[in-house]
Amino acid sequence: MATRDVPYQGQGVSRVQLAANREAGLKRCFVCGSTKPFTDFSADRSRSDGRQPRCKACYAAYSAARSGPKRPRLTDEQKAENRRKLARRYRERNKENLRVTSRAWYDANKEGFAEYQKKWRSENIERHRAVQLEWRKANADRIAVRNKEYASANRAKYLAHTRSRQARKMQATPVWADLKKIEAIYAEAARLTAETGVPHHVDHIYPLRGKTMCGLHVENNLQILTAVENLSKGNRVDDPG
Numbered sequence: 001m002a003t004r005d006v007p008y009q010g011q012g013v014s015r016v017q018l019a020a021n022r023e024a025g026l027k028r029c030f031v032c033g034s035t036k037p038f039t040d041f042s043a044d045r046s047r048s049d050g051r052q053p054r055c056k057a058c059y060a061a062y063s064a065a066r067s068g069p070k071r072p073r074l075t076d077e078q079k080a081e082n083r084r085k086l087a088r089r090y091r092e093r094n095k096e097n098l099r100v101t102s103r104a105w106y107d108a109n110k111e112g113f114a115e116y117q118k119k120w121r122s123e124n125i126e127r128h129r130a131v132q133l134e135w136r137k138a139n140a141d142r143i144a145v146r147n148k149e150y151a152s153a154n155r156a157k158y159l160a161h162t163r164s165r166q167a168r169k170m171q172a173t174p175v176w177a178d179l180k181k182i183e184a185i186y187a188e189a190a191r192l193t194a195e196t197g198v199p200h201h202v203d204h205i206y207p208l209r210g211k212t213m214c215g216l217h218v219e220n221n222l223q224i225l226t227a228v229e230n231l232s233k234g235n236r237v238d239d240p241g
């Protein structure tokens with residue numbers, strides 16, 4: 001039903017009056033009851049006179065009442081937020097499907113994806129750092145397990161290295177080596193370390209595994225160096241005197 005914003009004034013337009021109105025290019029609005037020019041009524045081809053029964057002003061009020069209060073226009077930021085919200089909800093509801101499809105996609109596009117990731121990271125350094133930090137916070141337990149595994153794997157690596165060094169030492173020790181003297185040199189290094197607080201190492205003057213020659217594990221090939229001297233020497237023989 002049409003809402004009337006003025007009291008009903010009746011249809012009381014006589015045939016004579018109606019004909020006179022048409023002649024003058026006028027029409028009476030059945031809502032507000034005022035007689036207005038035809039141009040104040042919108043076209044309506046379903047009507048016998050080709051015009052709507054409501055004047056334009058009454059039609060605006062009528063259609064506003066039908067469509068309810070106008071919703072305020074959203075800003076671009078609000079629209080973007082709504083899209084994000086919808087996307088988030090979609091991801092939540094389709095978690096499992098998305099996991100399967102994205103896994104399949106990843107398997108099929110591994111190389112291209114690695115390339116893309118690298119590019120994205122270099123272009124979004126700050127964002128990448130933030131994402132990483134967030135991930136680390138959320139996966140602290142996983143990281144602890146991974147670190148433990150890594151440490152034990154590298155402990156094995158370290159031990160393997162030490163063992164192979166010991167084995168080389170054994171192979172490089174000829175029968176005529178004076179084990180007592182060798183032992184004394186190691187003891188002296190330990191004493192110097194304890195006394196000075198500066199770590200001292202026993203060094204092979206000719207490395208047991210040199211590039212051009214291999215030294216022997218014998219007393220004459222041993223010297224005591226501070227750890228710093230020893231580590232900076234590497235496997236080079238600068239002054240084998």
Ligand SMILES: [Zn+2]
Nearest residue numbers: 029032055058
């Ligand atoms: Zn009207």
